[in-house]
Amino acid sequence: MSAIASAASDRKQAMSLMALLAAGSLLATLALMLAHRGASGSVVITLALATWAIAWFANVIWSRSEGLPSLLTRLAPAAVPLLFGLTLLFLWEVICVGLKVPTVLLPAPSLILARLFASLPTLGADFVQTFVRAAVPGWLIGSAAGFLVALACDRSDFLRRGLIPIGNFVSALPIIGIAPILVMWFGFDWQSKAAMVVVMTFFPMLVNAVAGLAAAGRLERDLMYSYGASWLQTLLALRLPAAMPFLFNALKINASLALIGAIVAEFFGTPTLGMGFRISTEVGRMSLDMVWATIVIAAIAGSAFFGALVLLEKRVTFWHPSNRG
Amino acid sequence: MSAQTAIDIRNLSLTFQTGDGPVYALADANLTIAKGEFVSFIGPSGCGKxxxxxxxxxxxxxxxxxxxVNGLAPHEARLKRQYGYVFxxxxLYPWRTVEANVMLPLEVFGLPKAERRVRARKHLDMVRLSGFAKKYPWQLSGGMQQRVSIARALSFEPELLLMDEPFGxxxxxxxxxLNEQLVKLWNETRKTVVFVTHSIPEAVFLSSRIxxxxxxxxxxxxxxxCDFGAERTLDIRESPEFLKVAHRVREGLRAGHSYDD
Amino acid sequence: MTSVALGSPREASASHRTWDGLRRGRLVPVLTLTAIVLAVWYLACLPMNRDLPQLARVEGFANRYEVAWSLERPVLPAPHQIIGELYASTIGTRLLRETAGGLVLNPRNLLTHAWVTISATLAGFVIGVLLGIALAVAVVHVNALRRSLMPWIVASQSIPILAIAPIIIVALGSIGIVGLLPKAVISAYLSFFPVTIGMVKGLTSPDAMLLDLMRTYNASATQIFAKLRRPAAVPLLFASLKVSISISLVGAIVGELPTGAQAGIGARLLSGSYYGQTVQIWSALVMAALLAALLVALITLAERLTLKAMGTRP
Structure with missing residues (x-):
């Protein structure tokens, strides 16, 4: 009896969610069409607000997931934020177009996307200059150097006690400020940007790697000691695997820092290439659509880099309690 | 000291220096353990066992x-891999399979891969876990995990097994x-076992000397x-002989004012 | 045998501790490493500056170093030059200047620039933290908001959002908002994310057993918040505040770069880089480092006092 009733309410909840989604997309399409045809602002905004309210209501039902079929419930963790993001994007577009917001203030997403595809060669060359030439090599060198110094700290307690407080202090400083000096030392091209990234990524890796190398438990260490294992054997068989979650944490922090460092260092001078260069010159020319297009590329590059690291981390630290399936 | 002596302890003391002054963890201990014995150390926490x-x-x-230890200083005995230790x-290392965990000491000692595998299989058999070789430790129950760690300690076939409250x-x-299995294992291998516990029945059931x-x-x-014969089962714990030994252990603990303060 | 250690354990351990404190502490290693860095720095001044024309015709090791440590626009200035410039541009320069409109801050004084940057930093920090806390509270209590928003906030950590700084300066400038506010907005949105994430983590940190306990008392959501979630979140909030304040400062400095601001630490860095005034760049950098250290120290102090008042040991 109750099973039948709940099945019926299942269907009812799912139907109302579907109806909301359908009504929302219909209204959204209507609002977009009217906005682009130059309808009056108040009409467009009313439609947009109605769409937003419907989407929000759909999200409330979906995120509660009570009485929804299991397929919809399983989709919820991805669908709810996606719907929210799409709604925001829609509002941005409709408000910019409908209220004729000046491009200098905020260009519409459609405008940014059009600019993005029209300028792919330029943006691609900028991406190579900033990401491939500066950010990634700097990230590799800085992280590797931080790790090697952490190993040295492991051998020398004096070094560790001296460097860790300094490392913690430096991580609170606006290191990015040394960019003009590095540009002066290493020239305008990617070398100075890579150097910036090296400096920025060194300390997070140092501090995390030292913590990671201390992460292996006492019994696990005693075990290796009872085998008469050498420092290297203990490192490879126990301490390095145990440090992996810490090392990946640093690599992920450094991935975001690398892109920021490379872009901001370009504000202090570059050849006529690079994402930071593009942002600062196009801002000067008030062509904000190009600036936003560069930001979109930076966001995609940043999240792809980060996402790749997350996937790799899941493979390497499959044994960690947070990853056990 | 005869060739049959596994461990010989004379006038042994150990003092820890702490911020609140010295802690006398061990004072003037004397003990000789013969090869093939199963000796338990029992006492309350802080007794130095x-x-x-x-x-x-x-x-x-x-x-x-x-x-x-086997006629050597502990340092040499450790480097010559004379004992297996169970904590x-x-x-267990969570990134290694059960089998790879048992092979860990063999890797450290530099045994060839084929040999490592044979030994790991043999000792997993011994603790009756051969079906779990490819599992990861965290996929096993607590008791099974501790059996893996016993197999690991046995894998390089040391003559001496040191166990620190392994089932606590x-x-x-x-x-x-596990107590029953351990008695069987000891009967099969006749290794010298030193076993730390704070459970009176466990000590009396397992040991040849307490x-x-x-x-x-x-x-x-x-x-x-105390010796209840090789074929003992858990049932002997209700026998008068067992209770008599247990009583003497309890009296000893009481005489030591162990739980007074 | 026990008599060996029996002497007078208290005294022995007390002197033991002072010696240990020095040997095991961090002060001696940190000072040693700092001294090594300074020594290497001084030594590096000659090789780094060797291509400058002022050094071309100087002979003799000592003479060359003397020149290398007192160049006007060196590639690498000596530490004492930076300290000298820092002194000259702060204490050595008048902070206030008389103009027709009355007393104003003297733009030749580095403290003026520090104030310009730090006021934007603090304004943005306060706005960002308040917004972050408000959003975290909302997110913890409204399920739909949590599931809609949190994935985006977490994902934003992997995106170089600092790169949006120039856009904000220009966009706000186009509607006539200039000066402190655009920089504060940058600082605000940069400090907003760590606070939200830390605060959500803190507010959801009480485990199921503690929440169940509150439920057995039939406590309301407000009571659970006041008595359990809020106190549990305080330590994590302070950890986020430290991240936020330093990133706020970075935001304010970067906000001064793209449009060539007239005042602020970032403006000093940019003009120094434009005119090759390396000593000016370095002294602006040291000033930025001092500001960052001061701000983090203030947060740490507030953390200690708060945790002490709450009766928790940090």
Missing amino acids: TTLLRVIADLEQPTSGSIT QAPA ALDEIVRDQ VVMSPRPGRIIDVID
Whole structure:
């Protein structure tokens, strides 16, 4: 009896969610069409607000997931934020177009996307200059150097006690400020940007790697000691695997820092290439659509880099309690 | 000291320096353990039983006195891989499979791969876990994990097995099972076992000799012989002989004022 | 045997501790490493500056170093030059200047620039933290908001959002908002994310057993918040505040770069880089480092006092 009733309410909840989604997309399409045809602002905004309210209501039902079929419930963790993001994007577009917001203030997403595809060669060359030439090599060198110094700290307690407080202090400083000096030392091209990234990524890796190398438990260490294992054997068989979650944490922090460092260092001078260069010159020319297009590329590059690291981390630290399936 | 002596402890003391002054973990301990014996150290926390085991394993350094393990200083005995150590917790490496965990010491000792595999299989068989070789430790129950760690300690076939409250974290039902299995294992292999526990029934059931210890300072207050035969089962715990030995252990612990303060 | 250690354990351990404190502490290693860095720095001044024309015709090791440590626009200035410039541009320059409109801050004084940057930093920090806390509270209590928003906030950590700084300066400039506010907006949105994430983590940190306990008392959501969630979140909030304040400062400095601001630490860095005034760049950098250290120290102090008042040991 109750099973039948709940099945019926299942269907009812799912139907109302579907109806909301359908009504929302219909209204959204209507609002977009009217906005682009130059309808009056108040009409467009009313439609947009109605769409937003419907989407929000759909999200409330979906995120509660009570009485929804299991397929919809399983989709919820991805669908709810996606719907929210799409709604925001829609509002941005409709408000910019409908209220004729000046491009200098905020260009519409459609405008940014059009600019993005029209300028792919330029943006691609900028991406190579900033990401491939500066950010990634700097990230590799800085992280590797931080790790090697952490190993040295492991051998020398004096070094560790001296460097860790300094490392913690430096991580609170606006290191990015040394960019003009590095540009002066290493020239305008990617070398100075890579150097910036090296400096920025060194300390997070140092501090995390030292913590990671201390992460292996006492019994696990005693075990290796009872085998008469050498420092290297203990490192490879126990301490390095145990440090992996810490090392990946640093690599992920450094991935975001690398892109920021490379872009901001370009504000202090570059050849006529690079994402930071593009942002600062196009801002000067008030062509904000190009600036936003560069930001979109930076966001995609940043999240792809980060996402790749997350996937790799899941493979390497499959044994960690947070990853056990 | 005869060739049949596994461990010889003379006037052994160990003092820890702490911020609140020295702690006398062990004071003037004397004990000789023969090869093939199963000896338990029992006593309340702070009586130095674990410290004494760690001194045998070269995990702690005594302040004074002398100790030999299979005729060697503990440091040499460790480097010659004379003992296998089983900790309170399984201490298995979660990134290694069960089999790879058992092979870990063999890797450290540099045995060839084929040999490592054969030995791992053999000792997993011995603790009746051959079906779980490819699993990861965290996919096993606590009792199974501790059996893996015993297989790991046996894998390089040391003559001496040092066990530090290995079943302390397990529930009583699992603990009983493992006690029975351990007795069988000891009968099959006749290794020397030094076993630390704070459970009276466990000590009486497992041991051929029980060393009763007491804290502040940590010292040996009684050594009790007990042997209930190779074929013993858990049922003997209700027999008058068993209860008599258990009673003597309890009296010894009480005489040491172990739980007074 | 026990008599060996019996002497007078208290005294022995007390002197033991002082010696240990020095040997095991961090002060001696940190000072040693700092001294090594300074020594290497001084030594590096000659090789780094060797291509400058002022050094071309100087002979003799000592003479060359003397020149290398007192160049006007060196590639690498000596530490004492930076300290000298820092002194000259702060204490050595008048902070206030008389103009027709009355007393104003003297733009030749580095403290003026520090104030310009730090006021934007603090304004943005306060706005960002308040917004972050408000959003975290909302997110913890409204399920739909949590599931809609949190994935985006977490994902934003992997995106170089600092790169949006120039856009904000220009966009706000186009509607006539200039000066402190655009920089504060940058600082605000940069400090907003760590606070939200830390605060959500803190507010959801009480485990199921503690929440169940409150439920057995039939406590309301407000009571659970006041008595359980809020106190549990305080330590994590302070950890986020430290991240936020330093990133706020970075935001304010970067906000001064793209449009060539007239005042602020970032403006000093940019003009120094434009005119090759390396000593000016370095002294602006040291000033930025001092500001960052001061701000983090203030947060740490507030943390200690708060945790002490709450009766928790940090």
